[in-house]
Amino acid sequence: MKDMEQKLRNEAKTLLEQGQVDYMVGFEPGSLKFTTTPLITRDKNDVERLVINPFMANNLANFLTELKGRIGIVAKGCDSRSIASLIQDNKVAREDVVILGIPCPGIIDLSKVEKLIGKDRDELEDIIREGDKVVITAGGKRSEFPVNEVLFDNCLGCELPTPQEYDILLGEPASPVIDRSASQASIEQLKGITPQQRWDFWKDEFSRCIRCYACRNVCPACFCQRCFVEETEPQWLMPVPRWQDNLMFQVIRNIHVAGRCTDCGECERVCPVNIPLRSLTKEMYDIVSELFHFKAGMDKDAAPLMTHYEQEEAEDCIR
Amino acid sequence: MKQESEWKPRLLGFLCKWCSYAGADLAGTSRRKYPANIRIIKVPCSGRVDPLFILKALRLGFDGVLVSGCHPGECHYQTGNYRARRRIALTKKFLEYMGVEPERIQASWVSASEGGKFAEVVTEVTRELKEAGPNQLFADERHGTEAT
């Protein structure tokens, strides 16, 4: 990873120096252990802060709909799909982004690490990935685990670890650790209970929602200038965080981003009250794949899901 | 609280102006009998129906929602009903996964000359909703099934 990092810094510096981009967007070390934070800069000297590590959770494509000009952007596989999806939607022009692709072997989910070790993130000394193992040091003690026990669920089901759409590829194609059944486990569990139980489950979960909108704001696919929740004429739902309104918000959000969600998992990661949002987004992703043989962002030249249609499709739900 | 035997399902219909609404009109002028449970909102095209309307209807307490448009290939705006078909298909599947009874979201293609079909569709849908029972999805202790 150190070679990739140096290559990234060199490329980023060149892009800014030569004026090929107005902004460079990447990851730098966060202010908390085992965290990265987005670096958005016009200054070529800042590129020395760019890093590549197993904690690059953010989907930086989110910033493309807000920054003006030409953007150099660091992208993991899922992020590059979000960029492609934005290009499909005509929100971003291909020639306005310089994609520095990172072949991604999976990002480490700190909440899984915390559960495994029984300590909080700031009480751990080190987390190091060594191939398909992860070594965690806490209280002076070293523990080793198979890395798939600490990767994010969506990483375990990754469909594009190495970006297909890029200008510069920073390393050799990644071979991630795939465990599709682990990645689908929580969804399969939900499918195994009755519809009434499922609805009650979501009622429960959404009782905790505080309507912070982090799930919406962190999502690259949510780029509406005026979200339906902000509409008052007519008012679709109350700003009050009742489960009825919270659930409606999330259901509609999922339907609105259908075909543009790339299963980056950010919505679930950022939720401060641990609502299992990916159990919704991934199911929508699979429904879209099953019904329309479409996966978001796999082909930047493909027509977006909702503008395309086949003559014969999905007729069995229509009388 | 109304008694079970008195309960009649309330169905909200989004009918496209060019085909389905005309078809419903024809059902009326042809004196075709169908249950009076449906309340109709005319939309210019079935493609106008945002899944948000369907959810909002369920939130308001409607027991079922019917979206009806022109047959594929006959849309007045060429492609509106194809959009509707995609949206309805994924909305239905997604809501089923969440635990909503599949009968509550219905769709049909009814052309302007299919008055008979319209009557059949509403009759059939009403029967299914009777079996599914009153919509308790968003009920709360104060408003029962009539939420906003």
Add this chain to the structure above:
Amino acid sequence: MDSKKVNKKDIGKLLSQWSKEFTVFVPSKENGVAMMAGWDGTDTSFLDWYRNTVIPPKEHFLPPMEEMFRFQKDKGSYQLEQPASDGQKQLIFAIRPCDANALAILDMTFKDAYEDPYYLSRRKNKLLVGLGCINPYDSCFCTSLGSSPSDVANVDLMLTDIGDEFLIEGITDAGKELIARTSGLEETTEADDARAKEVKEASYHKVTRRIDTGDIGSKLLSCFEDEDYWGKVAAKCISCGICTLLCPTCYCFDISDELVKQQGTRFRCWDSCAFPIYTKMPMENPREEKWRRVRQKVCHKYEFYPMNFGVIACTGCGRCIRLCPVNWDISQTLNSLPAKT
């Protein structure tokens, strides 16, 4: 010190006793999310994991949503119905000093030009039993704001973890009276008192994050107009509400009415200055741009509130740093303000 102590194993008994007089709230986890919730009568396992809650205790004083009143339309006039006020006395067990201090900061706003009956009636009925921190997060910075992990300034009782036992000090009259009518507490020894003092000293130094609050108000004032600077500071913020909704000193709220046929409710619910439409008005939105909102949040806490009430509206609980989706860190911003011009 005329303090008492209780063995950690006997906390359940202590809470049971107090439950006869109060509704007791303790740290609880719901799907891994820590918050103060009603005690179930037996579970004291929170002693194993509790550091601080995600949802701050302010939710019991300024709830995420509350009914202000209900109204009934009656032939063109309205009948109003006040919500039944909860006269039950409540006890919040193991509140951290930062969160207790935050309530004192909120008091200033809710007692200002208008005395907010909803907030104040909740405030009146509650007893705060503080628990000093022995294991602060790396995101905590209470010591930079004139406080400490063992600060007793705004609690009624204070517990200090001295090993197998908690030392209990009565701070306010209400707290001392509660101790007096609580049975099963032991007298502390000199060793206990010395140990408590040690623990408090040590915990102060465990807070590693520091901000330089010297002259912070005027530093912020001098760079207020610097759009470039604030643009850089705000670049990675995604304008969600997490830092503000989960901040124990933030108090912005929204009021909305809901009418269903002839019945209605007026709700108050949490709102956030981080939201793009927060300041939207018919003619304009003065904080349309993200950098203005980020600037507002920092300046409100560290410049305007001190101007108005004499105290920084932040107690260093660190939730904003810990929970931010993009790891935006207010302490970094405050420590790197441009030099005063």
